[in-house]
Amino acid sequence: DAMVIQNPRYQVTQFGKPVTLSCSQTLNHNVMYWYQQKSSQAPKLLFHYYDKDFNNEADTPDNFQSRRPNTSFCFLDIRSPGLGDAAMYLCATAPGGWKSNTEAFFGQGTRLTVV
Amino acid sequence: GENVEQHPSTLSVQEGDSAVIKCTYSDSASNYFPWYKQELGKGPQLIIDIRSNVGEKKDQRIAVTLNKTAKHFSLHITETQPEDSAVYFCAATPSGGYQKVTFGTGTKLQVIP
Numbered sequence: 740d741a742m743v744i745q746n747p748r749y750q751v752t753q754f755g756k757p758v759t760l761s762c763s764q765t766l767n768h769n770v771m772y773w774y775q776q777k778s779s780q781a782p783k784l785l786f787h788y789y790d791k792d793f794n795n796e797a798d799t800p801d802n803f804q805s806r807r808p809n810t811s812f813c814f815l816d817i818r819s820p821g822l823g824d825a826a827m828y829l830c831a832t833a834p835g836g837w838k839s840n841t842e843a844f845f846g847q848g849t850r851l852t853v854v
Numbered sequence: 855g856e857n858v859e860q861h862p863s864t865l866s867v868q869e870g871d872s873a874v875i876k877c878t879y880s881d882s883a884s885n886y887f888p889w890y891k892q893e894l895g896k897g898p899q900l901i902i903d904i905r906s907n908v909g910e911k912k913d914q915r916i917a918v919t920l921n922k923t924a925k926h927f928s929l930h931i932t933e934t935q936p937e938d939s940a941v942y943f944c945a946a947t948p949s950g951g952y953q954k955v956t957f958g959t960g961t962k963l964q965v966i967p
Contacts (some may be wrong), residue, residue, distance in 0.1 A: 743897075772955075781957040782898065799965055829897050831955075842888055843955050845897035 742766050744803075745830050745846035746854045752820050752853055760815040760849045762830030771813040771834030772843065775807060776827040788813060789835055856881040858946050860958030868966050873931045875961045880925065884894040887920060887927050887957070892941045899941075901945035904928070934965045 744763045752758040762771065770789050774782035788794045788807045802824070804816040817824055827850050833843040857880040867873050873949040878939055879887075885906035890898035904911045904918045904927065912917050917930040 746895075761955075779962075781960050784954065784956075787954070831897075842900045842903060845899065849896045850894075850895070851913075 743830055743846035745828075745849050747849060749850045750852070752817075752851065752852055754821065755819045758817050758820055758851070759832075760817075760828050760851070762813045762815075762846055763811050764813075764830075764832045764844075765811070766832055766834075766844060767810060768811075768832035768844070770833040770843075771807060772831040772833070773803075773815050773830075774829040774831065775812070775830055776848070777796055778826075782829055785815070795836060810850050820851070820853045822853050825851055827851070856884055856946050856954075856956040857949065858944060858956050858958040860944050860961055862961060863959065864964070866963045866966060869934060869936060871934055872935075873929075873934050873938070873963055873965075875929045875942055875944065875963075876926065877928070877958050878924075878926050879946040879947065879956075881948060882925070883948045883962045887918070888945050888947070889916075889918060889929050890943045890957075892943065892944065894940075898943060912967040931963075934963075936965050936967050938955050939963055939965045952963075 742765050746761050770786040773785045776782040783801045784796050802818050806814045826850045829848045831843045831845045862878045888903040889901050891901045892898045893908045902913050902916050902918050904920050915932045920927040942961045
Protein backbone atom coordinates (compact mmCIF):
# COMPACT_ATOMS: atom_id res chain seq x y z
CA ASP A 740 0.00 0.00 0.00
CA ALA A 741 1.38 3.36 -1.01
CA MET A 742 2.17 5.51 2.01
CA VAL A 743 3.43 8.65 0.29
CA ILE A 744 1.42 9.44 -2.79
CA GLN A 745 2.33 12.04 -5.34
CA ASN A 746 0.03 13.35 -8.01
CA PRO A 747 0.29 13.55 -10.85
CA ARG A 748 3.13 11.18 -11.81
CA TYR A 749 3.76 13.22 -14.94
CA GLN A 750 3.01 16.91 -15.40
CA VAL A 751 3.53 19.04 -18.47
CA THR A 752 3.26 22.77 -18.04
CA GLN A 753 3.90 25.79 -20.19
CA PHE A 754 6.77 28.16 -19.62
CA GLY A 755 5.65 30.73 -17.07
CA LYS A 756 2.34 29.05 -16.24
CA PRO A 757 1.88 28.32 -12.53
CA VAL A 758 1.78 24.67 -11.61
CA THR A 759 1.03 22.80 -8.39
CA LEU A 760 2.27 19.37 -7.43
CA SER A 761 0.64 17.49 -4.60
CA CYS A 762 1.72 14.98 -2.01
CA SER A 763 -0.30 13.07 0.55
CA GLN A 764 0.74 10.66 3.26
CA THR A 765 -1.00 8.02 5.33
CA LEU A 766 1.80 7.71 7.89
CA ASN A 767 0.81 10.65 10.10
CA HIS A 768 4.41 11.83 10.02
CA ASN A 769 5.33 15.24 11.38
CA VAL A 770 7.89 16.07 8.72
CA MET A 771 7.29 16.48 5.01
CA TYR A 772 9.98 17.33 2.47
CA TRP A 773 10.15 18.45 -1.12
CA TYR A 774 13.19 17.52 -3.17
CA GLN A 775 14.13 18.43 -6.72
CA GLN A 776 16.05 15.83 -8.69
CA LYS A 777 17.49 16.57 -12.08
CA SER A 778 18.74 13.91 -14.43
CA SER A 779 21.69 11.91 -13.08
CA GLN A 780 21.88 14.05 -9.94
CA ALA A 781 21.15 13.52 -6.29
CA PRO A 782 17.90 14.83 -4.85
CA LYS A 783 18.25 18.40 -3.68
CA LEU A 784 16.21 19.59 -0.71
CA LEU A 785 14.00 22.58 -1.49
CA PHE A 786 12.18 22.94 1.84
CA HIS A 787 10.47 20.99 4.54
CA TYR A 788 7.76 21.28 7.13
CA TYR A 789 7.99 20.17 10.71
CA ASP A 790 4.30 20.14 11.55
CA LYS A 791 3.26 23.62 10.43
CA ASP A 792 6.70 25.14 10.69
CA PHE A 793 8.09 25.88 7.26
CA ASN A 794 11.83 25.66 6.64
CA ASN A 795 13.24 26.96 3.40
CA GLU A 796 16.69 26.02 2.13
CA ALA A 797 18.84 29.09 1.59
CA ASP A 798 19.34 28.44 -2.10
CA THR A 799 15.75 27.57 -2.99
CA PRO A 800 14.51 30.10 -5.56
CA ASP A 801 11.58 32.34 -4.62
CA ASN A 802 9.76 30.85 -7.58
CA PHE A 803 9.12 27.77 -5.43
CA GLN A 804 6.52 27.90 -2.67
CA SER A 805 4.89 25.30 -0.51
CA ARG A 806 1.70 24.82 1.48
CA ARG A 807 0.78 22.29 4.11
CA PRO A 808 -2.91 22.69 4.96
CA ASN A 809 -2.94 19.67 7.27
CA THR A 810 -0.79 16.76 8.40
CA SER A 811 -1.61 14.61 5.41
CA PHE A 812 -1.14 16.97 2.51
CA CYS A 813 1.64 19.13 1.18
CA PHE A 814 1.79 21.11 -2.06
CA LEU A 815 4.62 22.45 -4.15
CA ASP A 816 3.76 25.56 -6.13
CA ILE A 817 5.98 26.76 -8.93
CA ARG A 818 4.84 30.29 -9.71
CA SER A 819 6.52 30.79 -13.07
CA PRO A 820 8.17 27.61 -14.30
CA GLY A 821 11.24 27.98 -16.44
CA LEU A 822 12.92 25.42 -18.64
CA GLY A 823 15.46 24.87 -15.89
CA ASP A 824 12.75 23.73 -13.52
CA ALA A 825 12.10 20.57 -15.50
CA ALA A 826 12.95 17.78 -13.10
CA MET A 827 11.62 14.99 -10.94
CA TYR A 828 10.05 16.37 -7.77
CA LEU A 829 10.11 14.05 -4.81
CA CYS A 830 8.03 14.28 -1.68
CA ALA A 831 9.16 12.50 1.46
CA THR A 832 8.01 12.14 5.04
CA ALA A 833 9.67 11.31 8.33
CA PRO A 834 8.35 10.86 11.86
CA GLY A 835 10.36 13.70 13.37
CA GLY A 836 10.90 14.20 17.06
CA TRP A 837 13.99 14.94 19.09
CA LYS A 838 14.99 11.31 19.39
CA SER A 839 14.05 10.36 15.90
CA ASN A 840 16.61 9.08 13.47
CA THR A 841 14.37 6.89 11.40
CA GLU A 842 14.06 6.64 7.69
CA ALA A 843 12.45 9.07 5.33
CA PHE A 844 9.74 7.59 3.11
CA PHE A 845 9.68 8.81 -0.46
CA GLY A 846 6.87 9.02 -2.93
CA GLN A 847 7.27 7.90 -6.52
CA GLY A 848 7.84 11.44 -7.68
CA THR A 849 6.29 13.78 -10.23
CA ARG A 850 8.16 14.23 -13.48
CA LEU A 851 7.70 17.86 -14.53
CA THR A 852 8.20 18.89 -18.14
CA VAL A 853 8.20 22.56 -19.11
CA VAL A 854 7.38 23.39 -22.71
CA GLY B 855 26.17 22.14 6.53
CA GLU B 856 26.74 18.48 5.83
CA ASN B 857 28.61 17.44 2.69
CA VAL B 858 28.51 13.83 1.51
CA GLU B 859 30.85 12.52 -1.16
CA GLN B 860 30.20 9.22 -2.88
CA HIS B 861 32.38 7.01 -5.08
CA PRO B 862 32.36 5.60 -7.67
CA SER B 863 29.79 7.40 -9.79
CA THR B 864 29.34 4.32 -11.97
CA LEU B 865 30.07 0.69 -11.25
CA SER B 866 29.73 -2.36 -13.49
CA VAL B 867 30.05 -5.85 -12.06
CA GLN B 868 29.40 -9.33 -13.32
CA GLU B 869 26.44 -11.12 -11.88
CA GLY B 870 27.50 -12.94 -8.73
CA ASP B 871 30.38 -10.61 -7.96
CA SER B 872 30.43 -8.12 -5.09
CA ALA B 873 29.92 -4.39 -5.33
CA VAL B 874 31.24 -1.77 -2.92
CA ILE B 875 30.19 1.87 -2.76
CA LYS B 876 31.98 4.29 -0.47
CA CYS B 877 30.91 7.57 1.11
CA THR B 878 32.48 10.18 3.30
CA TYR B 879 30.73 12.86 5.31
CA SER B 880 31.86 16.11 6.84
CA ASP B 881 29.61 16.82 9.82
CA SER B 882 30.73 14.95 12.90
CA ALA B 883 27.25 15.54 14.36
CA SER B 884 25.70 13.21 11.79
CA ASN B 885 24.69 9.98 13.41
CA TYR B 886 22.30 8.25 11.05
CA PHE B 887 23.35 6.94 7.64
CA PRO B 888 20.71 5.49 5.32
CA TRP B 889 21.28 3.99 1.91
CA TYR B 890 18.66 4.40 -0.79
CA LYS B 891 18.13 2.50 -4.02
CA GLN B 892 16.44 4.35 -6.86
CA GLU B 893 15.16 2.52 -9.88
CA LEU B 894 14.47 4.37 -13.10
CA GLY B 895 11.44 6.62 -12.84
CA LYS B 896 10.81 5.85 -9.18
CA GLY B 897 11.45 7.47 -5.84
CA PRO B 898 14.34 6.38 -3.61
CA GLN B 899 13.67 3.40 -1.37
CA LEU B 900 15.57 2.67 1.82
CA ILE B 901 17.54 -0.56 1.62
CA ILE B 902 19.64 -0.43 4.78
CA ASP B 903 20.70 2.07 7.40
CA ILE B 904 23.20 2.32 10.22
CA ARG B 905 23.44 4.43 13.32
CA SER B 906 26.60 5.86 14.76
CA ASN B 907 26.66 3.53 17.73
CA VAL B 908 27.08 0.55 15.40
CA GLY B 909 30.08 -0.31 13.24
CA GLU B 910 28.48 -2.80 10.89
CA LYS B 911 25.05 -4.00 9.92
CA LYS B 912 24.03 -6.80 7.59
CA ASP B 913 20.77 -7.73 5.92
CA GLN B 914 21.05 -10.80 3.70
CA ARG B 915 23.23 -9.79 0.72
CA ILE B 916 23.60 -6.19 1.81
CA ALA B 917 25.92 -4.86 4.49
CA VAL B 918 26.96 -1.42 5.61
CA THR B 919 30.04 -0.45 7.58
CA LEU B 920 30.72 2.78 9.42
CA ASN B 921 33.99 4.30 10.57
CA LYS B 922 33.07 7.32 12.66
CA THR B 923 36.65 8.37 13.27
CA ALA B 924 37.39 8.57 9.59
CA LYS B 925 33.85 9.68 8.69
CA HIS B 926 33.55 6.89 6.15
CA PHE B 927 30.74 4.49 5.49
CA SER B 928 30.34 1.88 2.80
CA LEU B 929 27.70 -0.31 1.19
CA HIS B 930 28.58 -3.87 0.29
CA ILE B 931 26.40 -5.99 -1.98
CA THR B 932 27.40 -9.62 -2.35
CA GLU B 933 26.26 -12.13 -4.96
CA THR B 934 24.92 -9.34 -7.14
CA GLN B 935 21.90 -9.98 -9.32
CA PRO B 936 20.59 -8.09 -12.37
CA GLU B 937 17.75 -6.67 -10.27
CA ASP B 938 20.36 -4.92 -8.14
CA SER B 939 20.99 -2.61 -11.10
CA ALA B 940 19.91 0.88 -10.02
CA VAL B 941 21.26 4.15 -8.67
CA TYR B 942 22.34 4.00 -5.05
CA PHE B 943 22.52 7.04 -2.80
CA CYS B 944 24.18 7.26 0.55
CA ALA B 945 23.02 9.90 2.98
CA ALA B 946 23.86 11.39 6.32
CA THR B 947 21.61 13.03 8.86
CA PRO B 948 22.32 15.04 11.99
CA SER B 949 21.14 14.13 15.43
CA GLY B 950 18.08 15.52 17.06
CA GLY B 951 14.94 17.23 15.88
CA TYR B 952 14.21 15.65 12.57
CA GLN B 953 15.89 14.22 9.58
CA LYS B 954 17.43 16.60 7.09
CA VAL B 955 18.73 14.10 4.61
CA THR B 956 21.85 15.13 2.74
CA PHE B 957 22.42 12.77 -0.18
CA GLY B 958 25.65 11.70 -1.78
CA THR B 959 26.02 12.16 -5.51
CA GLY B 960 24.87 8.65 -6.36
CA THR B 961 26.36 5.51 -7.87
CA LYS B 962 24.87 3.90 -10.93
CA LEU B 963 25.33 0.17 -10.50
CA GLN B 964 25.04 -2.11 -13.48
CA VAL B 965 25.03 -5.86 -12.93
CA ILE B 966 25.90 -7.68 -16.11
CA PRO B 967 24.20 -11.07 -16.49
